[in-house]
Amino acid sequence: MLDRTTIREETDRVRWALEVRGDDEGLLDELLAVDERWRELKGRGDSLRHERNVVSERIGELKRAGKAAEDEIARSNELKQELDAIEAEADELEADLESKLLEIPQIPYEGIPVGADEADNVERRREGFAELRALPDPVVPHYDIGEDLEIIDEARAAKTSGSGFYFLKGDGARLEHALIQFMLDLHREEHGYHDVFPPIPISSEAMTGTGQLPKFAEDSYELAGEDLWLCPTAEVPVTNMYRDEILLPEDLPVKHQAYTPNFRREAGEHGTQTRGIVRVHQFNKVELVNFVEPEESDERLEALLDEAEEILRRLELPYRVLELCSSDLTFASAKTYDIEVWAPADDMPDGPDRGGRWLEVSSASNFGAFQARRAGLRYRPAHHESAEYLHTLNASGTALPRIMVAILEYYQNPDGTVTVPEAIRPYLGGQKRIEGHDPIGETAVGEGS
RNA sequence: GCCGAGGUAGCCUAGCCUGGCCAAGGCGGCAGAUUCGAAAUCUGCUGUCCGCAAGGACACAGGAGUUCAAAUCUCCUCCUCGGCGCCA
Numbered sequence: 001m002l003d004r005t006t007i008r009e010e011t012d013r014v015r016w017a018l019e020v021r022g023d024d025e026g027l028l029d030e031l032l033a034v035d036e037r038w039r040e041l042k043g044r045g046d047s048l049r050h051e052r053n054v055v056s057e058r059i060g061e062l063k064r065a066g067k068a069a070e071d072e073i074a075r076s077n078e079l080k081q082e083l084d085a086i087e088a089e090a091d092e093l094e095a096d097l098e099s100k101l102l103e104i105p106q107i108p109y110e111g112i113p114v115g116a117d118e119a120d121n122v123e124r125r126r127e128g129f130a131e132l133r134a135l136p137d138p139v140v141p142h143y144d145i146g147e148d149l150e151i152i153d154e155a156r157a158a159k160t161s162g163s164g165f166y167f168l169k170g171d172g173a174r175l176e177h178a179l180i181q182f183m184l185d186l187h188r189e190e191h192g193y194h195d196v197f198p199p200i201p202i203s204s205e206a207m208t209g210t211g212q213l214p215k216f217a218e219d220s221y222e223l224a225g226e227d228l229w230l231c232p233t234a235e236v237p238v239t240n241m242y243r244d245e246i247l248l249p250e251d252l253p254v255k256h257q258a259y260t261p262n263f264r265r266e267a268g269e270h271g272t273q274t275r276g277i278v279r280v281h282q283f284n285k286v287e288l289v290n291f292v293e294p295e296e297s298d299e300r301l302e303a304l305l306d307e308a309e310e311i312l313r314r315l316e317l318p319y320r321v322l323e324l325c326s327s328d329l330t331f332a333s334a335k336t337y338d339i340e341v342w343a344p345a346d347d348m349p350d351g352p353d354r355g356g357r358w359l360e361v362s363s364a365s366n367f368g369a370f371q372a373r374r375a376g377l378r379y380r381p382a383h384h385e386s387a388e389y390l391h392t393l394n395a396s397g398t399a400l401p402r403i404m405v406a407i408l409e410y411y412q413n414p415d416g417t418v419t420v421p422e423a424i425r426p427y428l429g430g431q432k433r434i435e436g437h438d439p440i441g442e443t444a445v446g447e448g449s
Numbered sequence: 450g451c452c453g454a455g456g457u458a459g460c461c462u463a464g465c466c467u468g469g470c471c472a473a474g475g476c477g478g479c480a481g482a483u484u485c486g487a488a489a490u491c492u493g494c495u496g497u498c499c500g501c502a503a504g505g506a507c508a509c510a511g512g513a514g515u516u517c518a519a520a521u522c523u524c525c526u527c528c529u530c531g532g533c534g535c536c537a
Contacts (some may be wrong), residue, residue: 004498042499046506053506056518060469069517076517246459380459380478386495387459 001101001374007031017107020114020326031100038093045086052079102208103215106370108326109335115325121338122325127309128318129342132354133410139356140416141345142408143276146172148416149436152277164266164281171434175407175420176284178427179400180259183286183311187397191307193257193288198237200260201228206240209375211332221263230263234287235394244376246387247291252379253300254291257397259284277401278343278359284400290393291377294369297391301366305337308362308395314423317406318342320358333365339398341406356409359402364395 007014011032018025055076062069113122146152151172157165168176187193204227207213212220212232221230231237238258247254262285277283288307292300305321312319324336344356351357369389372378378387411419418434425431 039499042506046499049507050505052517057469059517063517064469073517080517248459386479 001370002104002107003373004035004097004101006107007101007104008035013107014104017105020108021105021329022116022327023105027100027103031097031104034093034097034100038090038097041086041090041093045083045090048079048083048086052076052083055079099214102374105331106329106334106368108329108333109366109368112329112335113323113325116327118325118328120325121322121328124321124323124337126318126320128312128316129354132318135344135410136412136414139345139409140412141276142343142405145408145412145416145418146276149418149434151175151434151436154277161281164279166277166280170437171428171431172404174428175404175424175434176400178424179403180284180286181427182314182424183397184257184259186310186314187257187286187288187307190310191255191288193255196238196241196256196258198231198234198241198258198260200231200237201226202231202236202240203227204229206236206243206375209240209243210236210371211330211374212236215331218267219265221265231260232264233262234258234260234285235289238287238289239371239377239392239394240375242291242375242377245378247377247379247390249293249379249381252291252293252390253296254289256289257286258289259286275346276405278405280401286397286400288395288397291372291379291390292393293379293381294388294391297366297368297393300391300393301335301337301364304393304395305339305364308339308364308397311398311403312339312341312361315403315407315421316423317403317410317421319361320352330363330365332367332370334368334370336363336365338363341402343402343406343409345409359405361398361402361406362396365393367392367394 002014007028011028014028015025017023018028055072059069059072059076062072113120115121140148143152143154149171151169153167153169154163154165157167184193184195188195201223204213207220207229212229220232223229237260238256242254261282263282266279266281288304290300290304309319309321319339319341322338322340324333324338329336338360339362340358341361342352342354342356343359344354346357347355348357368391371392372389377390377392379390380387407421408418411421413419413433417436420428420432420434
């Protein structure tokens with residue numbers, strides 16, 4: 001969140017932020033009005049409390065001297081009544097202020113593209129298109145080839161969990177494990193990341209710290225009867241693990257990575273563009289989380305993007321990099337790059353000129369002090385007496401299902417098999433191709449045919 | 450889940466039984482004095498909020514209550530540690 005001083009003293013910037021994000025500015029005006037009233041009451045309450053303290057002290061003196069203090073006690077009780085009324089209203093206003101403040105988004109960095117919707121995102125680069133593999137014509141979509149090879153099973157997942165879930169089987173499950181391990185190893189060995197495996201149920205407090213709550217409660221799964229939510233992204237537990245702590249300069253930069261399953265309700269997201277496993281309720285992801293000193297965050301975002309891109313380069317998957325425009329930024333982000341992998345099968349109107357479509361596999365964001373302020377993430381700079389909020393950043397490194405989609409489509413062969421990208425063969429015992437075969441076989445499905 | 454002990458400032462600790470006299474003391478950090486410079490020493494500062502300021506309010510895990518007055522008494526919640534139980 002933004003701090004109150006920013007809201008008061010840099011109102012124009014906050015207003016600009018709401019405007020370019022396409023958010024309602026009414027909230028800001030309400031907030032300012034509430035703040036003004038609150039400050040007035042705060043002042044009155046403070047002076048009443050001061051008087052009460054003086055009177056109380058006097059009572060103590062009188063009693064110790066063995067004298068009567070009835071008048072003072074009466075005065076004190078009177079003050080208490082007045083104070084109660086003022087405090088009741090002030091508390092109410094304060095709570096209102098807090099909740100409004102939590103709904104004011106991060107101010108985007110100057111210089112980011114200003115735009116009305118995702119069409120205004122700016123494509124920065126395309127990579128990996130110089131030497132493309134020879135592709136079958138037509139390319140079989142991942143949901144079909146996944147079923148043919150018996151490695152993705154949505155039908156059976158419907159029996160255990162409903163729609164929007166899938167089983168990975170045989171080489172599909174092995175490919176998933178291989179990709180996870182490959183990503184973790186790469187980031188650890190070459191980018192200096194420290195591994196973390198966090199708890200998956202997450203408290204409301206932590207969800208608020210990174211900005212998922214209170215505004216986006218409907219996006220996540222809440223556990224019945226508990227104040228806990230299923231992890232929507234490892235960003236939440238990993239960013240919150242140092243909640244209310246003050247880190248030392250030598251702790252920085254913090255570079256943590258975590259593989260977790262991620263759970264999202266994705267209410268209302270159905271249609272042809274979401275067929276298969278591109279938009280599901282549960283998916284695995286390796287997340288990169290960074291904490292840095294404020295002056296380093298701009299540079300770190302570029303480095304973070306490069307670290308995430310390295311996964312695509314090693315897997316030799318063609319992709320592009322977008323810089324998100326103001327209205328497409330997430331709530332807490334000041335600047336975001338998206339990495340979209342090329343999935344050649346389904347021709348979409350907004351897809352690349354070679355056909356197929358773009359799938360977002362990573363989003364690299366600089367949150368500035370926005371999350372740090374909410375979550376109480378501070379550090380004590382060398383030669384300074386007071387703690388300061390640090391800057392948080394994160395990037396997916398990367399999301400698994402869409403990488404799987406890209407591999408199944410881009411690496412497929414005319415004979416219906418899929419070549420394993422060289423970078424991950426060591427994780428599959430040297431295996432070069434995925435040829436399918438579920439030992440349980442089709443007869444066990446029992447579709448009634 | 451049961452029993453017990455705890456949670457005080459960036460860190461360590463006292464105060465709690467017996468309510469009031471600024472949450473004492475130490476470490477660390479900052480500033481000043483001293484010094485050619487440093488060490489040592491001394492002094493001040495070292496949380497949040499309101500206020501132009503003077504100043505004031507708040508803060509002892511969180512919340513509620515008792516009281517003229519709560520770190521201190523009462524109740525509830527959370528968390529940590531130890532023991533018992535259960536368990537992949």
